[in-house]
Amino acid sequence: MQRQVAxxxxxxxxAPAPPARGRRTxxxxxxxxxxxxxxxxxxxxxxxxxxxxxxxxxNGRFSLGPLQRMADDVLFWEAIRNxxxxxxxxxxxxxxxxxxxxxxxxxxxxxxxxxxxxxxxPLGISDLAAGVVWLSIFNDRGYLNSALAGLGLGQTGFSFxxxxxxxxxxxxxAVAETWRATAxxxxxLLAGLQVIPKDYAEAAEVFGATTWQRIRHVTLPMLRPSLxxxxxxxxxxxxxxxxxVVALVGRNLPxxxxxxxxxxxDLRNPSVAAAWALLIMVFSLVNTVIYLRALRVRDEQLA
Amino acid sequence: MAVADTPQTLPPGAVQATDILPxxxxxxxGPVRWPLYVAAILITLFLLLPIxxxxxxxxxxxxxxxxxxxxxxxxxxxxxxxxxxxxxxxVVASAWNSVMxxxxxxxxxxxxxxxxxYALARFAFRGRDAFKILIxxxxxxxxxxxxxxxxxxxxxxxxxxxxLAVALVHTALALPTTVLITSSIFVSVPRDVEEAALTxxxxxxxxxxxxxxxxxxPGLAAxxxxxxxxxxxxxxxxxxxxxxxxxxxxxxxxxLGDSPLxxxxxxxxxLIVPSLVFIFFIRRYLFNMWGRVVR
Numbered sequence: 001m002q003r004q005v006a007x008x009x010x011x012x013x014x015a016p017a018p019p020a021r022g023r024r025t026x027x028x029x030x031x032x033x034x035x036x037x038x039x040x041x042x043x044x045x046x047x048x049x050x051x052x053x054x055x056x057x058x059n060g061r062f063s064l065g066p067l068q069r070m071a072d073d074v075l076f077w078e079a080i081r082n083x084x085x086x087x088x089x090x091x092x093x094x095x096x097x098x099x100x101x102x103x104x105x106x107x108x109x110x111x112x113x114x115x116x117x118x119x120x121x122p123l124g125i126s127d128l129a130a131g132v133v134w135l136s137i138f139n140d141r142g143y144l145n146s147a148l149a150g151l152g153l154g155q156t157g158f159s160f161x162x163x164x165x166x167x168x169x170x171x172x173x174a175v176a177e178t179w180r181a182t183a184x185x186x187x188x189l190l191a192g193l194q195v196i197p198k199d200y201a202e203a204a205e206v207f208g209a210t211t212w213q214r215i216r217h218v219t220l221p222m223l224r225p226s227l228x229x230x231x232x233x234x235x236x237x238x239x240x241x242x243x244x245v246v247a248l249v250g251r252n253l254p255x256x257x258x259x260x261x262x263x264x265x266d267l268r269n270p271s272v273a274a275a276w277a278l279l280i281m282v283f284s285l286v287n288t289v290i291y292l293r294a295l296r297v298r299d300e301q302l303a
Numbered sequence: 304m305a306v307a308d309t310p311q312t313l314p315p316g317a318v319q320a321t322d323i324l325p326x327x328x329x330x331x332x333g334p335v336r337w338p339l340y341v342a343a344i345l346i347t348l349f350l351l352l353p354i355x356x357x358x359x360x361x362x363x364x365x366x367x368x369x370x371x372x373x374x375x376x377x378x379x380x381x382x383x384x385x386x387x388x389x390x391x392x393x394v395v396a397s398a399w400n401s402v403m404x405x406x407x408x409x410x411x412x413x414x415x416x417x418x419x420x421y422a423l424a425r426f427a428f429r430g431r432d433a434f435k436i437l438i439x440x441x442x443x444x445x446x447x448x449x450x451x452x453x454x455x456x457x458x459x460x461x462x463x464x465x466x467l468a469v470a471l472v473h474t475a476l477a478l479p480t481t482v483l484i485t486s487s488i489f490v491s492v493p494r495d496v497e498e499a500a501l502t503x504x505x506x507x508x509x510x511x512x513x514x515x516x517x518x519x520x521p522g523l524a525a526x527x528x529x530x531x532x533x534x535x536x537x538x539x540x541x542x543x544x545x546x547x548x549x550x551x552x553x554x555x556x557x558x559l560g561d562s563p564l565x566x567x568x569x570x571x572x573x574l575i576v577p578s579l580v581f582i583f584f585i586r587r588y589l590f591n592m593w594g595r596v597v598r
Binding site: 024039043052100117123124126133145148149179209232233243246250281 | 323339340342344346347349350351353354357358360368369370371372373374375382414415416419420421422426428430431432437438440442443444445446447448449450451452453454455456471472474475476479482507532535536537538539541543552555556558560564567568570571574575578579581
């Protein structure tokens, strides 16, 4: 027992394991990890492999048919374009807004605790619910048109969500997605701001740095690890944008996850659906690698 | 770090807003501060106004959906729209399915993930870093998308269109987070007490069950609520894996195309309310959940 106490360490992140003296003791953590590893093997690694198999077979034989059908679909390029465009608009908007929010929260506002709670509320709201919430605002007789009418701008209402107005339709989805998921980025950035030692900011101030210079040259570089995590997680979630789009504009704006759903649910073709799943996975992986590389390169330049 | 100087009255793993945000006394003397308040209030309006609007949309009578222009203060409040939603076919059953899926998911992810979280928090062992990286990597994967190949597997296993199938995918989704959260909770449970129990002759399992687990319980409860909300909110896997055993989001989602606006508004409102309650209860833990993951 006491041997075990000696072996246990709580913060040994990089430290090598201390010499093992009792066989039973050494195996304990592996027993504890086994259920998680087993579960992830069956419900994470295996379906990933299965998706690959499904996407390259037709009636049990190897075939590039499903990939071909996916690429030949009329909506293929449109779905990819919309997803990338949505990601390019939503992710930067979320990061900038979340950065402003977390900097405001640590700037010592009165009632910051209340603001924090209010701003964290969207964390609990699903993409489907977010789509419906903004549908009540953007629909033809919705609150936005009501407000515009109240201001004397257009008495008939504008069809924001109609396919005839692709820009407003697209922006409506972007606003709903930004509204819902900025809180997640904020929480990650706020946690990152917490670990930046106060001395740095104080030193910058002593040397006469303006608030902007302090944020630009002290806070942002120190926040890079959190920004990296937030960017990776948010971009991957943006590639899967689905229910928010369908709830707001239906089929007017095809996106990748919606196509995967359509091929599985409506067209009853799991192979092509798996091909889409695979494509989303490839997008996510490539994106993660790019972020890791891009943010590391800047790190070297700074050094 | 915030956790280290958490006041004694708070359970381990909980973080008070004042630990994260600077105290009022420590405020910097800036030139003009009112623009900061204007910005904060504008952001609050942007985030909270839509929740108010969906609430009055769901609490207005059905006919009010055609009112134009609508007023910010509803003319009359009624439960008609919500009752219409609740009495629609499949809604109550799907809400019950959602609760069941959520409960199975949180039990599975706690039972499977807590030991791993404890191992990460208390042991140094070969492969610990590799395991952490593996767990972090799974978070960088679109797990929900995996429900498509899993659907094919579940048909073979006879699990397709069951709440268990949905719960299994939700567990895969929640498990990495559960491991990291429970690990951060156990790190903040003082080890001294556990070691004291060991030296006084408690077995390691006994020390865990009698000391570490009770101390970690509030944090674990918050982690469970978090998992429940994750499952309650998930649409894609639930819609792919079920046909008759819909969860509430899947039910609302699949009837989007052929349901009137009041039904959708009531559905959106019904989806949001439980999440808001849960977020209120776990607000002190949110930072541990996402914050610790960063490092």
